[in-house]
Amino acid sequence: MSDRVHATYWMETGGDPARTAEVIAGEQSSGTFVALATETAELKQRSGAKVERLEILDVVDRPSLPGAMASDRYTRATLELSWPVENFGPSLPNLMSTIAGNLFELHQVSGLRITGLQLPFGFTSAFKGPAFGISGTRRLAGVAEGPIIGTIIKPSIGLTAEETAQQVRELIAGDIDFIKDDELQADGGRCPFEERVRAVMRVVNDAADRRGRKVMVAFNITGDLDEMRRRHDLVLELGGTCVMVCLNSIGLVGVREIARHAQLPLHGHRAGWGTLYRAPALGWDYAPWQQLWRLAGVDHLHVNGLYNKFSESNESVIAAARAVLAPINDTAPMEAMPVFSSGQTGRQAAQTYAAIGCADLIHTAGGGIFGHPAGVPAGVEALRAAWRAAMAGASLEDEATRSTALKTALGFWR
Structure with a gap:
């Protein structure tokens, strides 16, 4: 070899x-x-x-x-x-x-x-890679098949801890699978990390007792190494099942060290990626870049989304997702889960499913859920219904005859 x-x-x-x-x-x-x-x-x-x-x-x-x-x-x-x-x-x-x-x-x-x-x-061979990957994430989220339906707390910044917990309550009422902090929300004065985690986990744990399934929340622990360790430990102590880090902000050493410490999946946000890829004659393609983070121990990797609000083409997004799902080499599968986000609604579900050929992904919609005219729970149901249609090979319009939430969503999803 x-x-x-x-x-x-x-x-x-x-x-x-x-x-x-x-x-x-x-x-x-x-x-x-x-x-x-x-x-x-x-x-x-x-x-x-x-x-x-x-x-x-x-x-x-x-x-x-x-x-x-x-x-x-x-x-x-x-x-x-x-x-x-x-x-x-x-x-x-x-x-x-x-x-x-x-x-x-x-x-x-x-x-x-x-x-x-x-x-x-x-x-x-010197690296263990993701400790949870696809199978471990599915187990902790209680989603055996199909996509993990997720969202980002919105507005990104400005809510208090209790206001954030109320949003989580509404999302759980819609049977959401996954919720994440925005990359800008870590430990601000209006929404301190510890206060936010305690408020959110009270809601999550209470709902889990009733539902028999715990929603996965990726709390943004990004910070100095000691801060990240303490924040991870608090999430673990309170029964949380995921933590998030901004990869470019803490670097390979930061990710490697928190991965060694972590007992929870690491959700990797690629904030700042545009500085590395957007100039065609300079920087990186995503496929080689993401290998380093998987080796470091990241379980979930953002890949943008189809018809996103940024500058990236659909072809580039799909190539990124396929790269995350592919083995690093013949002896190192190191499975990780691609995360689709950025301007997402149920209208991207069918194309996303067809392009990568599986549903081993997290599909997060912020405005696509929170903007639903009938409220947040209806926004969650609409996205889930869109994925039911995608995996069944049915049209959104056909599925909308069975889902009022989806029918309403088709009027505001663009």
Whole structure:
């Protein structure tokens, strides 16, 4: 089995593509800007990055990024590099520094984007990955099949702890499966974390005694490491079944440490993802990026949603969801659950189901539930009815003849 990590890039350069590829390989391993006597052929063979593949795609007459070397032609290519695992060991932060370090700002580079990542068993075997994943999440949420129907507390900021608990009460009345804090709501002065968790869990536990099923609430514990540990422990003590972290805000080390501590599923919010993906000639594709967070121990990963309120295309959203559901390699399934959100209603259910070929997902609608004219419980029922139709191959209009909540929702869902 290979003991090398392989990363694939979309590359643009104003120089000779082969030379630029070698510069990137050197910069990210044993080389520097001048030849050194200590970088022997033996050392380079042992520790240097290798150019595994270079395929020319096309040529353009202007650079995609500022600060590139002056040229009258810029060549675009697919570049694949590999490194021996021994260069960085079983370390996610040092893997990140290797595949996504100083290479983006090289003078020779006028565009660079990570499009693929292949991790060998020699690297992934050091990580346990998600502790709960799809099966554990279904067990704790009490949802054996079909999507996990969820929502986000709205308004995102401004409610008190008791007002938040009242929203949870109304959502449970509609038989919701999953509720999450907004990524902006952590421990603010108007809605302190501890006060919010205690108020919400009183409602959740009381309802669970009556229903025989406990709604899963992802409380946003994002903060310093000690804060996150304390917040997790409070949720666990009060009978909670999920905690949420903002991945880019706390980083790989923060996620890894809280995953080691956690006894609950980790719901991973990708707030800030747009800075990494939105420029086509710079950054990351989602497929390689999400692997790092699954290895770190994240159980749920946001993938945006079809016809979302942001800039991401449907094709990109579906590719992201499929990546989360795919094994990392042949020996590391490390299952995680994709989370669809952003401007979602029941109108996206059928296409979402058809595109990924399963219902192993969390579908969260904020305004699509809270905006229902008949109230929050009706909003929950409408979304659930839309998914019943999607999985049965029926139209929304047909299902609406059996669901008044859905029939009403079709008038305000856009």
